[in-house]
Amino acid sequence: MDIVIVYKYRALSLIYTKDIQIAELLWRSAISYFLDYLAFLLGGFLLSLSLLFKSKFELIYSHDTGNAGLIGALLSVLFRKPLIVHIHGDKFKEISLRGINLLRRLHLAYEAIIEYIVLRKASLILFASKHILSEYSRRYAKYARKFKHLPVGIKLSNLVKSKEKERKKYKIKLPSDRVIIGYIGRLEAEKNLGVLLKALSLLKDDGFKFHLVIAGTGTLKPTLEEMASSLSIHDNVSFLGYVRDVKRILSMIDVFVLPSLSEGFPLALIEALASGKAIAASSIPQIRDIVRGMNRICLFNPRSVSEVKECIIKLSKLKDKAYPRHNVFEKYDISVIALKLLKLFNLFSS
Template structure:
């Protein structure tokens, strides 16, 4: 039996959860059955990483708006190459690839993964609230239309599945849940704490709260900074990530007079080393799909504090293997961080416990489940 030619597509190649998912899928899909290629922007972290695996990368132009250049770029890709399966990740790639595929005479099997349904989340009282409402309606209509031309929808957590079905951008008959996976064996043994701390300039006796996430409204950094400012101790906060709210976040730290205790480390790929160096991981997101950084922090054995939103309670049980707090609740977040300082040890380990179902979060398992969906879909086509 010949290999199935699979094209994985995502709009941006910068480091992020969706890109990490695509990288691990590329790495662990069964190479005896699948020939994997990538379509994304020309340069970026993902491009560098998949090329290390010997994977072909097709540079394409994907715009976040209607663009003839984007249409031509993807049309040319489909004209020049025949793929058995096209698997899209993220709203922009999902829109363009599925749209262009409609007119193909020999259409590949089309799959789309929702890494969180971001456009469904609206923040009342914010600037542009009406625009957010309009965008939500438009994007839902677009995804409902494209669902007709999608062979399989994949959601990375149960909450995304429930929401996608409820708003009719997915249907139970062709929608599956495949949890995000990580390379657990890589995180099972932390790097030596002193070595890791020297790498980031942390003092040996300092108590460090750590956060990983792009500086965007979704990740709740404003609430993290305000909660941290209320702590009556000498702890420090280290934030890995970059984004549109970088300067606003730095300004807020100055305003709260905590700028000497907060470190903005920018976008980095050495997350294993960072998690080895910190004491407690904090993720105060306003919404999520299923955050990979949280899975990695749990795998490395760090106490975790996170918002009780979307896919996070599917990972953390409050008081059992971590602490859950309501989103946007500064007081609750402060109390949880204060409690973690008094008890900076993980609770029940999430990974390695036979009854917690943690095997579903292994990268190899994720790739196996998705590979099975590819095979079943091709047989029924």
């Protein structure tokens, strides 16, 4: 069976205010913002169209209910093929966390219209998170019969183990007595990295020896760098930017921290678990569903600096102890998920 995948492989660029908790799209950036949005919609549709005219296919598989989902819905109508949509997170909550001004309200309204079109047209809607599935079942009860839970598959094999090798590669020189704390992901308002920096500032005042490694890019990077300097921890933080192989970063850290206010399906968290790392993370439903019953996990209120601090102290005491890796392979490895996905595809193929 041939499968055509329409996938939204990029994020929109937003402009944020200095406030670490509030992010607003400014009017002066509106034209470039929506031109970028329109360019993806038209470009993605035309590219997919050209590929489909040259191919024999039986269904369309699209990620999320935004422009990628809309492209999938349009192609589904045009070619009269079934559409399967895979939803990662609650985009409305994430957009709201970035601030609510007039432009943001327009964005939310646009996304709501697109989502309605996609959900109505889709033959099957998959959810990476059980919590998001539950939220959508309440929000769109009449489409609940189409809903099914299926995590996103991740390649969890071949994890790198040599800490020293990776530290040299990224030019990070650290004393062996420091606790290496790591974050991997986008640098955006909903990721709530300000609370982590504030907690580390308190730890430094207490004489705690640490170094924070941040892998990822985003519109809040300049703000976070400025914040690290104002808190006098800039020498204790390394911003590595975009890193293609996150497993190499995981190999060098002792404690993985995920302070998000909102998550869909946190891929980096799954990889950190597969790497056997101690995890300090927000106590939100999407994360609790994944780590329930596991050891070396410390959950905190994402708005509490003191709780983040205490979790890091607690987990740092385990850094030199040997523990088996968390058993996440049978649930999330790409080889397992791909088989489940293909079984679902076969149900809708002609």
